[in-house]
Amino acid sequence: MATTSPTYIAETLRRRTSRGFLSRLAGGDEISYLITLICAVSILLIVGLIVFELWLNSRLTFATFGFGFLKTSAWDPNANKFGALPFIFGTCVTSFLGMLIAVPLGVASAIFLAEMAPPKLSNILTFLIELLAAIPSVIYGLIGIFILVPILKDYVVPPIQHTLGFLPIFAGNFYGLSFFSAGIVLSVMVVPFIISVSREVLMAVPVEQREAALALGATKWETTWDIVLPNASTGIFGSVFLALARALGETMAVTMVVGNAPKISASLFSPGYSIAAVIANEFAEANGQLYISSLIFMALVLFGLTIIINAVARIFIMTTQGKGA
Amino acid sequence: MMEISATRRFVNTFMLSLSGVCTVAVVSVLFFILGYLLFHGAASLNWDFFTKLPKPSGETGGGMANAIVGSGKVLLLATLIGVPIGFLAGVFLAEYSGKTFAFLIRYVVDLLNGVPSIVIGIVAYALVVRPMKHYSTLAGGVALGIMMIPIAVRTTEEFLRAVPNSIREGAMALGATKAKTVFTVVIPAAISGLVSGMMLNLARVAGETAPLLFTALGNQFWSAGWLAPIATLPVMIYNYAISPEEDLHQQAWAAGFVLLALVLIINVTARLIIARGASAQRR
Amino acid sequence: MRSQTLRKLASAVGVLALTAVIVTAAATVQMTGAGATFPRPIYDKWFNMYQSIGNIQFNYQAIGSGGGIKGVTEGTVDFGASDAILTPDQMAAFKAQHDGTNLLTFPTVLGAVVPAYNLPDVKPELNFTGQVLADIYLAKIRKWNDPAIAKLNPGVKLPDQNIFVAHRADGSGTTFCFTDYLSKVSPAWAKGPGRNASINWPECESCMGAKNNDGVAGLLKQNVGALGYVELIYAVKNHLAYGKVMNKSGEYVKADLKTVSAAAAAMKEAAADTQVSITDASGKGVYPISTFTWLLIPEKSKDPQKAQALKGFVKWAVTKGQDEVEALDYARLPSSVAKEVEKRADMIK
Numbered sequence: 001m002a003t004t005s006p007t008y009i010a011e012t013l014r015r016r017t018s019r020g021f022l023s024r025l026a027g028g029d030e031i032s033y034l035i036t037l038i039c040a041v042s043i044l045l046i047v048g049l050i051v052f053e054l055w056l057n058s059r060l061t062f063a064t065f066g067f068g069f070l071k072t073s074a075w076d077p078n079a080n081k082f083g084a085l086p087f088i089f090g091t092c093v094t095s096f097l098g099m100l101i102a103v104p105l106g107v108a109s110a111i112f113l114a115e116m117a118p119p120k121l122s123n124i125l126t127f128l129i130e131l132l133a134a135i136p137s138v139i140y141g142l143i144g145i146f147i148l149v150p151i152l153k154d155y156v157v158p159p160i161q162h163t164l165g166f167l168p169i170f171a172g173n174f175y176g177l178s179f180f181s182a183g184i185v186l187s188v189m190v191v192p193f194i195i196s197v198s199r200e201v202l203m204a205v206p207v208e209q210r211e212a213a214l215a216l217g218a219t220k221w222e223t224t225w226d227i228v229l230p231n232a233s234t235g236i237f238g239s240v241f242l243a244l245a246r247a248l249g250e251t252m253a254v255t256m257v258v259g260n261a262p263k264i265s266a267s268l269f270s271p272g273y274s275i276a277a278v279i280a281n282e283f284a285e286a287n288g289q290l291y292i293s294s295l296i297f298m299a300l301v302l303f304g305l306t307i308i309i310n311a312v313a314r315i316f317i318m319t320t321q322g323k324g325a
Numbered sequence: 326m327m328e329i330s331a332t333r334r335f336v337n338t339f340m341l342s343l344s345g346v347c348t349v350a351v352v353s354v355l356f357f358i359l360g361y362l363l364f365h366g367a368a369s370l371n372w373d374f375f376t377k378l379p380k381p382s383g384e385t386g387g388g389m390a391n392a393i394v395g396s397g398k399v400l401l402l403a404t405l406i407g408v409p410i411g412f413l414a415g416v417f418l419a420e421y422s423g424k425t426f427a428f429l430i431r432y433v434v435d436l437l438n439g440v441p442s443i444v445i446g447i448v449a450y451a452l453v454v455r456p457m458k459h460y461s462t463l464a465g466g467v468a469l470g471i472m473m474i475p476i477a478v479r480t481t482e483e484f485l486r487a488v489p490n491s492i493r494e495g496a497m498a499l500g501a502t503k504a505k506t507v508f509t510v511v512i513p514a515a516i517s518g519l520v521s522g523m524m525l526n527l528a529r530v531a532g533e534t535a536p537l538l539f540t541a542l543g544n545q546f547w548s549a550g551w552l553a554p555i556a557t558l559p560v561m562i563y564n565y566a567i568s569p570e571e572d573l574h575q576q577a578w579a580a581g582f583v584l585l586a587l588v589l590i591i592n593v594t595a596r597l598i599i600a601r602g603a604s605a606q607r608r
Numbered sequence: 609m610r611s612q613t614l615r616k617l618a619s620a621v622g623v624l625a626l627t628a629v630i631v632t633a634a635a636t637v638q639m640t641g642a643g644a645t646f647p648r649p650i651y652d653k654w655f656n657m658y659q660s661i662g663n664i665q666f667n668y669q670a671i672g673s674g675g676g677i678k679g680v681t682e683g684t685v686d687f688g689a690s691d692a693i694l695t696p697d698q699m700a701a702f703k704a705q706h707d708g709t710n711l712l713t714f715p716t717v718l719g720a721v722v723p724a725y726n727l728p729d730v731k732p733e734l735n736f737t738g739q740v741l742a743d744i745y746l747a748k749i750r751k752w753n754d755p756a757i758a759k760l761n762p763g764v765k766l767p768d769q770n771i772f773v774a775h776r777a778d779g780s781g782t783t784f785c786f787t788d789y790l791s792k793v794s795p796a797w798a799k800g801p802g803r804n805a806s807i808n809w810p811e812c813e814s815c816m817g818a819k820n821n822d823g824v825a826g827l828l829k830q831n832v833g834a835l836g837y838v839e840l841i842y843a844v845k846n847h848l849a850y851g852k853v854m855n856k857s858g859e860y861v862k863a864d865l866k867t868v869s870a871a872a873a874a875m876k877e878a879a880a881d882t883q884v885s886i887t888d889a890s891g892k893g894v895y896p897i898s899t900f901t902w903l904l905i906p907e908k909s910k911d912p913q914k915a916q917a918l919k920g921f922v923k924w925a926v927t928k929g930q931d932e933v934e935a936l937d938y939a940r941l942p943s944s945v946a947k948e949v950e951k952r953a954d955m956i957k
Contacts, residue, residue, distance in 0.1 A: 006494045007490060007494050007497065010494055010497035011497060011503065028504035028505060029503050029504045031504070032421075032503075032504035032507065032508070035413060036420075037417055037421070039410045039411075039412075039413035039414040039417060040413075040414040040417040040418065040422070040430050042410055042414075043410065043411075043414055043430065043437065044429075046437070047437050049448070049452070050444070050448050053447075053448050054444070054448070057451065074808065075808060076808035077779070077804070077808075078802060078804040078807070078808065104347075106351075108343060108347035109344065109351050112341070112345050113348060116341055116344065117348075125352055127596065131355060131592060131593070132351070132354065132355045132358075134525075134529065134589065135358065135585060135588070136531070136532020136533070136534070136559060136584060138532065138534045138584075139358070139532070139562070139581050139584065141563070141566065142566050142578070142581050145566055147361065172813065172814075173772070173813070173814045175816060175827075176831070177816060191351055195351065217329070219333055219334065219336075219337035220341060221336060221341055225340070245439055249440075249443070249444075250441075251442060251443045251535040252534045252535055252559075252563060256563070259817070260818065261815065261816055271817075276441055276443045279443050280443055280535055281778055282777075282778065282806075283446075283447060284538065284671050284679075285671060285673075285676075285678050286674075286678065287677055287678045287681065287698065287701075287779070288701075299441075299447055302441055302444065303441065303444050306440070307439055310435065310436075310439040381649075381653050382648055382649050382652045397624070454684055455684065458682070459640070459684060460684055542640070542669055544638075544640075544667045545652075545655075545667055545668070546638065548638075549638060553638055553667075554669070567819060567820070567823050567826065568820075568826065569823075569825040569829050569842075569846050570822075570845070
């Protein structure tokens with residue numbers, strides 16, 4: 001607070017004319033400061049506790065396998081051999097596929113909503129799209145199992161395999177539950193985040209820029225593509241990273257459609273697994289210290305990954321907000 | 326005046342319509358999901374669903390009365406645990422904190438927001454279920470409560486900051502202590518935003534399944550008190566969806582419809598309150 | 609005016625909360641158990657009936673035998689259920705976490721694991737041998753019309769289609785029983801994946817894991833050309849075809865009450881107080897992939913009321929409860945075993 005602001009003056013006046021410790025206590029300032037401070041600090045403690053618990057319970061796996069744990073593929077609870085590679089692979093493949101679909105779709109929609117649509121329509125449509133983000137994961141899973149998978153099996157995958165089946169990524173038998181299905185479900189789940197943030201960043205690009213381009217004879221599309229988009233690109237990257245972080249940690253929808261097979265395959269149509277899905281399936285019955293520790297180590301890896309990506313996203317978005325003015 | 330070539334005009338129309346098509350595609354997915362749940366789910370809804378307990382495997386019929394109440398209990402506990410901490414921390418950030426400490430807290434809150442829900446489930450298992458030697462409503466409430474904290478902090482801070490300083494100064498000029506100003510003047514001024522923020526928070530957490538798998542577990546009967554395992558809607562949906570029985574699938578759709586309806590109603594109401602509040606302030 | 613609406617909202621929420629607490633506060637004693645999906649149909653029925661008999665609610669969560677073992681070891685549930693035989697390590701782990709108390713195992717019913725498949729165009733029941741099943745799961749046999757399968761089924765037109773192999777993704781007693789059998793009849797299997805509740809399934813082109821017996825049954829129902837192992841009643845309930853398996857005497861046997869009971873006949877001596885495997889039993893008319901399923905109960909419990917309740921239930925289950933099992937395609941315990949279990953139940957304190 002600046003020393004000349006009315007608030008400060010009022011505060012100082014009040015403090016200087018107050019009556020004494022007990023009456024100040026009754027005024028409540030110290031107590032409320034203390035209580036709110038305690039709440040804020042307790043959040044620090046909670047997060048610290050989470051990190052500590054994860055780290056503590058992962059130590060055994062780290063001591064046994066070291067970083068090799070992240071590079072091996074064995075997952076054999078009997079022989080006490082564990083390797084996280086299939087799950088890391090699955091997490092990456094499904095999220096990457098999800099982003100591959102969601103980013104063009106999302107950015108294109110954001111462009112429409114920010115540049116083309118009349119403001120009322122844009123607001124209504126954005127409102128509806130943000131509702132998509134509110135739909136619980138398990139409901140996406142429900143739709144995934146009962147609607148998406150049969151449609152893929154009957155109408156989408158056969159034509160793809162007929163035409164492009166020679167490509168390794170489309171090879172092999174398709175039994176519905178696969179990297180492919182999980183990737184599509186994820187794309188629908190994260191596209192609202194991309195649209196929401198990208199639209200705001202696009203709208204924040206100063207009108208003058210657009211007017212200048214249009215005055216020079218550019219078409220609306222050329223203005224958008226060559227001027228507005230590059231201006232908003234950092235913000236859009238930020239939204240992409242945000243969506244990615246969300247996709248990596250997604251559990252229920254992925255578990256229900258990914259096939260639960262810890263394998264590494266070149267084909268998108270093969271069943272797979274992800275870190276979050278294996279934890280959801282196996283944690284309740286993981287018996288044996290090394291088994292539990294391996295699952296928790298993977299949880300820690302996932303946690304670390306989402307923190308890093310979220311941080312990158314925030315940096316991108318904050319830079320845009322600074323630029324916007 | 327420069328003539329725009331035909332190619333450029335074509336590209337222009339094409340790309341812009343493409344972007345429109347993308348938007349329509351995205352929005353239609355929403356309508357499709359809503360429509361399908363309405364059609365399939367509402368059709369399976371009957372009075373039994375809301376009043377009866379699940380039947381043992383093999384017998385048809387039964388309902389999810391315990392899961393509906395169960396979700397309510399867990400969410401109530403989650404709100405009691407997560408909202409006060411988040412709210413007061415938000416008050417701290419908006420009214421009391423210094424710049425660097427605020428930055429640290431915000432960063433950590435962001436971190437907490439990014440934690441995948443399954444990880445929070447694991448931690449709640451380690452901190453509550455294992456020491457207590459029960460699966461319980463309490464453990465589920467703790468897990469969901471922790472998930473409610475980040476959004477509670479952020480919305481509280483955002484809406485408190487939006488209250489104009491003139492109101493604070495006016496109160497202090499009348500001799501109110503800072504605490505009194507904050508709690509009797511500033512917070513009521515922001516109340517609609519705060520309440521709708523809490524509603525959005527609740528809606529988000531109401532659909533969470535993963536943290537409940539290792540904390541609340543499940544229950545075929547009514548769950549007494551707060552220390553017993555409890556059935557919740559999202560977990561029931563998950564369990565029924567992956568079973569092969571048609572009857573259970575129907576119930577999963579019905580439950581999905583109820584859950585979605587609840588979540589969307591809360592969402593839409595909250596957003597309308599915010600929108601109305603925003604336009605009221607602009608006037 | 610807004611605060612009035614908010615106040616009304618708050619009081620409505622308060623009333624609802626109070627109702628919820630009151631409604632759920634007055635309930636009978638409830639105990640929690642977790643474990644196998646193998647016996648879930650009969651356990652569900654039993655617990656449902658026992659509510660009125662013993663005035664106790666048993667909340668049973670079928671999360672797989674692995675989950676039952678873990679739950680009872682960590683003490684997060686009052687009792688467990690498993691068709692997997694506990695290893696000495698697991699027993700020791702339980703003892704260590706419970707101040708030296710033993711974990712008691714009580715057999716409750718007999719059931720069968722059947723090779724179920726989805727081939728709507730193949731009308732006759734298929735014959736399998738343990739070797740062939742092992743080779744299918746080892747991915748050595750990949751197609752339905754493989755000569756090895758055709759040899760067992762002369763005259764049956766088998767489709768030229770990949771076998772879509774379904775297995776369990778979670779720790780399962782059904783898997784334990786199945787792989788126990790495979791280990792006994794296939795040296796390649798015994799040397800490879802071996803017998804356990806959680807298996808490192810061999811690399812395969814078309815296979816998938818599912819959670820619980822339900823999940824495997826679901827996979828089978830949705831995919832033509834699928835083969836999987838499930839408990840008998842799951843195949844029956846879901847109208848899945850299941851094959852006959854060749855037993856030690858060389859007969860092709862279909863799983864049913866008689867053939868499963870025959871499997872237990874040879875073992876009834878040891879069955880009452882230790883977990884024994886009855887797969888690949890010798891004798892005529894024996895179904896080779898049969899198993900007991902056990903309740904896992906701590907010998908000493910901190911809560912005497914709970915111990916009494918469990919004791920009462922176990923005694924009821926192996927006497928009156930046995931009248932319910934056949935309707936659900938489980939076989940009754942041999943009477944000598946049932947009597948032993950009744951006596952042993954007194955050990956629960």
